[in-house]
Amino acid sequence: MSLLRLDDVAVVREGKTLLSLPRFEVEEGEILAVLGPTGAGKSTLLRILHFLERPAAGTLSWRGERVPWPAPLPLRRKISMAFQDPLLLSGTTTENVAYGLEVRGENGRGSRERVEAALRLFHVDHLAARSTRNLSGGEAQRTALARAFVLSPDLLLLDEPFAALDAPIRKHLLQELKQAVRAHGITCVYVTHEQGEAFSIADRIAVLRRGELLQAGPPEDVLRRPHSRAVARFMQTGNILPGVVSRRTEAISEVTVGPRLLFSRAGFPEGTPVHTCVRREEVLVEAPGEASPAPGLNRFPGTVEAVVDLGSTMQVRIDAGFPGLPLQSLVTRRVAHDLSLRPGGEVFATFSAASVHLIRREGSEIDDDLGNHDNL
Numbered sequence: 001m002s003l004l005r006l007d008d009v010a011v012v013r014e015g016k017t018l019l020s021l022p023r024f025e026v027e028e029g030e031i032l033a034v035l036g037p038t039g040a041g042k043s044t045l046l047r048i049l050h051f052l053e054r055p056a057a058g059t060l061s062w063r064g065e066r067v068p069w070p071a072p073l074p075l076r077r078k079i080s081m082a083f084q085d086p087l088l089l090s091g092t093t094t095e096n097v098a099y100g101l102e103v104r105g106e107n108g109r110g111s112r113e114r115v116e117a118a119l120r121l122f123h124v125d126h127l128a129a130r131s132t133r134n135l136s137g138g139e140a141q142r143t144a145l146a147r148a149f150v151l152s153p154d155l156l157l158l159d160e161p162f163a164a165l166d167a168p169i170r171k172h173l174l175q176e177l178k179q180a181v182r183a184h185g186i187t188c189v190y191v192t193h194e195q196g197e198a199f200s201i202a203d204r205i206a207v208l209r210r211g212e213l214l215q216a217g218p219p220e221d222v223l224r225r226p227h228s229r230a231v232a233r234f235m236q237t238g239n240i241l242p243g244v245v246s247r248r249t250e251a252i253s254e255v256t257v258g259p260r261l262l263f264s265r266a267g268f269p270e271g272t273p274v275h276t277c278v279r280r281e282e283v284l285v286e287a288p289g290e291a292s293p294a295p296g297l298n299r300f301p302g303t304v305e306a307v308v309d310l311g312s313t314m315q316v317r318i319d320a321g322f323p324g325l326p327l328q329s330l331v332t333r334r335v336a337h338d339l340s341l342r343p344g345g346e347v348f349a350t351f352s353a354a355s356v357h358l359i360r361r362e363g364s365e366i367d368d369d370l371g372n373h374d375n376l
Helices: 042-049 093-103 109-121 137-149 167-184 195-201 219-224 229-234 333-338
Strands: 002-013 016-027 031-035 057-062 079-083 155-159 187-192 204-209 212-217 238-248 253-257 260-264 273-279 284-286 297-309 313-319 327-332 346-352 357-360
Touching (some): 016 042, 016 187, 137 167, 167 195, 195 219, 212 229, 229 273, 284 327, 313 333, 313 346
Parallel strands (some): 031 187
Antiparallel strands (some): 284 346, 297 313
């Protein structure tokens, strides 16, 4: 069931449409991550979900009931929000966490117990009496989350809350946040431009571009079965090759890509123009050999163009005969060492038919950039 639903919502400022959503839903009890680059409309969407801004058109429904404008105060109090900047007040950690309850006139024993529980939940109870001016970045953000949680919201909105923190702290806080949200049964919308954060925390992922919803669904679907080339690029698929379905059997589609023939499990009618998408981590790099590929296996000889050190992995670009489009593979450092991968080396690039996702090509798709690129 939808906790909050938007229908035909549009946000227009100075004649420019910032948000255009025929339908957008936040399901009861889920953690929904909203992904998109700067300017995608993520923060504008949060303002709409928080009833802080009236859309130029459209309706909002809370648990099936249409929400009037301005939204009633009791309804707005069912929602809490935290930002990238903790926005703490001067005073102690405890005073900050208790602030929202005091504004509501709740300052009795029960409220104090709720504040203490929130401090413990985010592991800042030992900082209860410390001035917020003396908190580290991670401690300040924990305090901001405790302040949001203490209100027992039905809906928690988070606008890139960990973007300013170092990676190890961010990873730790993400897991704590996920556990806390799950334990309290809170519905959460988590806005970020970091794919790793979204996949760490989300039940569903929504991809925004220029105010439009491109795709929403389980993380695995968004990652491996993007609906468009734009989403495939944003999810760093790596290999996006234009082709045409030349033959279709019951189990396999044969796709002509330049002089090459690819096999895919996806089904499209013969003659359909498609993008063939193969994630970089699905491409296996092998030493040259005479072995014939198994039926339905894609295996191409090629020459290494470049090997890019990414730290824990290596990105290999291989000229495998696709016009102007080298295949990309992500391999471990051990594989790169064992195969002595270097420019000019001869290799085979191999990937299964099940790894090849097909997207129908329709019209001009030049302007589909979401901030990431195929050939990193």
